Amino acid sequence: MSTDSVSGDLPPAPQVGRISFSPIRDEEPRGLWAQLLTAFRDLSGSFDPFANDANPQIRALGRAAHSRTPPLADDYFQIGDLCAHLTLQGTLLSQTYAAKTIAAYHRAGEVAPEELALARQAILAFTAWATDTARLLGRVETLEVALQTCELVSRLGDDSATAWLLATEGSLREDIDRVLAGGEPASPARSSEQESRQISDQAQMLLRQGQPEPALQLFERALLASERNHAAWLWRAMALTDLGRYNEAISSYDRALDLEPENAGVWNNKGALLMELGRLEAALACFERALELASSTSTIQAIYWLNKGKTLYMLGRYPDARIALTTAHDLDPSPESAAGLAACQERLNSTPAAPELPE
Numbered sequence: 515m516s517t518d519s520v521s522g523d524l525p526p527a528p529q530v531g532r533i534s535f536s537p538i539r540d541e542e543p544r545g546l547w548a549q550l551l552t553a554f555r556d557l558s559g560s561f562d563p564f565a566n567d568a569n570p571q572i573r574a575l576g577r578a579a580h581s582r583t584p585p586l587a588d589d590y591f592q593i594g595d596l597c598a599h600l601t602l603q604g605t606l607l608s609q610t611y612a613a614k615t616i617a618a619y620h621r622a623g624e625v626a627p628e629e630l631a632l633a634r635q636a637i638l639a640f641t642a643w644a645t646d647t648a649r650l651l652g653r654v655e656t657l658e659v660a661l662q663t664c665e666l667v668s669r670l671g672d673d674s675a676t677a678w679l680l681a682t683e684g685s686l687r688e689d690i691d692r693v694l695a696g697g698e699p700a701s702p703a704r705s706s707e708q709e710s711r712q713i714s715d716q717a718q719m720l721l722r723q724g725q726p727e728p729a730l731q732l733f734e735r736a737l738l739a740s741e742r743n744h745a746a747w748l749w750r751a752m753a754l755t756d757l758g759r760y761n762e763a764i765s766s767y768d769r770a771l772d773l774e775p776e777n778a779g780v781w782n783n784k785g786a787l788l789m790e791l792g793r794l795e796a797a798l799a800c801f802e803r804a805l806e807l808a809s810s811t812s813t814i815q816a817i818y819w820l821n822k823g824k825t826l827y828m829l830g831r832y833p834d835a836r837i838a839l840t841t842a843h844d845l846d847p848s849p850e851s852a853a854g855l856a857a858c859q860e861r862l863n864s865t866p867a868a869p870e871l872p873e
Contacts, residue, residue: 524602524647524650524651525643525646525647526599527598527599527601527602527615527640527643528598528636528639528640528643529595529598529599530591530594530595530619530632530636531595532587532588532591532592532595533588533592534575534578534579534586534588534589534591534592563576563614563617563718563719563722564576564579564580564593564614564618565577565579565580569596569600571596572593572596572597572600572614575589575592575593575596576593579593584625585625586625586626587622587623587625587626587629587633588622589622590618590619590621590622590625591618591619591622591629591632591633591636593614593618594614594615594618594619594622594636594640597611597612597614597615597618598611598615598640598643601615601644602647605651605653605656606651606653606655606656606659607644607647607648607651607655607656607659607660608659609659609662609663609712609715609716610715612640612644612659612662612663613662613663613666613715613716613718613719614719615640616637616640616641616663616666616667616670616719617719617722619633619636619637619640620633620637620670622636634672634674634675637667637670637672638667638672638675638678640663641660641663641664641667641679641682644659644660644663645660645663645664645682645686647660648660648686648689649689652693653693654690654693654694657686657689657690657693658690658712659712660686661683661686661687661690662712662716664679664682664683664686665683666716666719666720667679668680668683669720669725669728706739706740707739707740707742707743709739709740710736710737710739710740710743710746711736711743711745713732713733713735713736713739713746714732714733714736714743714745714746714749716732717729717730717731717732717733717736717746717749717753718749720732721749721752721753721756726753726754726756726757727757729749729753730750730753730754730757733746733749733750733753734750737750742773744770744773744774744777747766747767747769747770747773748766748767748770748780748783750766751763751764751766751767751770751783751784751787752783754766755787760787760791763787764784764787764788767780767783767784767787768784771784776807777807778803778804778805778806778807778808778809778814778818779804781800781801781803781804781807782800782801782804782817782818782821784800785797785798785799785800785801785804785821785825786821788800789821789824789825789828794825794828794829795829797821797825798822798825798826798829801818801821801822801825802822804818804821805818805819805822812845812846813845813846815845816841816842816843816845816846816848816851817842817846819838819839819841819842819845820838820839820842820848820850820851820854822838823835823836823838823839823841823842823851823854824854826838827839827854827857827858827861832858832861832862833862835854835858836855836858836859836862839851839854839855839858840855842854843855
């Protein structure tokens, strides 16, 4: 039986069935993906994997959940269900959506401790489904996704499931060896570039969960598989930043820019780090380059203008800072840009006017 015929008879991914009743709207104009990531990282202080998803429904749900105070478990259960549904794509399993499913259910348990048992149950049910589905499909790519999912769940530290996860990981490794020994033909999904992307996806989820050290190790593995993985260099820089290894982070941003020199989001990220390190002139140059390359999306441009305004303010160039912050506020009003404008005005009011020179 072919994998195509098998895929039509596979059981659907398990669902928790919670609904958040949040309005779903795709309000975001299309822009460069890397720029969208930068916008949400800068606005919130931490990267949100759901608010930046390529799927418009997940993106809308993620942004609704992201803006809710206090956060609600049902938002993340609903996101987890949708990610679980999207994990099976034809005759392959998506490592990205598998990891996001685990992250969403885990987040539900974090924001509502009374839902922790349900979150763990959902995680284990999804992991079992991914394992069974991978075995039915019988491809190395799908078995590897199931194995990576088990490894990701193991890191969450649920002692009650440790024995089952270890046994499942062992049997999946045996399945992979058996398929490879049977002479499975090479496919594009087994290329070094694909391997690098899969490892990088797994590392990104670890970084989003506040585990920069193991994430960095995986980014290094991803780059060993392919040094041309732009995303791995970018995310490696973020992991290094979280670990306080700032000079290495800047070098990693530079490697990403060597591959994509016109990526506005990377210029902005590098500038933000330089600004935090007090290297203000270099940071300003990065933000100006980001603005030169920015798309027409107002939210994205507002972030870059805001960062430029912050840098100018720190340099004591208050009139220029006010212009930049006014531009940011006009494009996308925010409490931060409003506070910056007020600070600029206070500085300008306290600065004595220059004496008039005689004619």
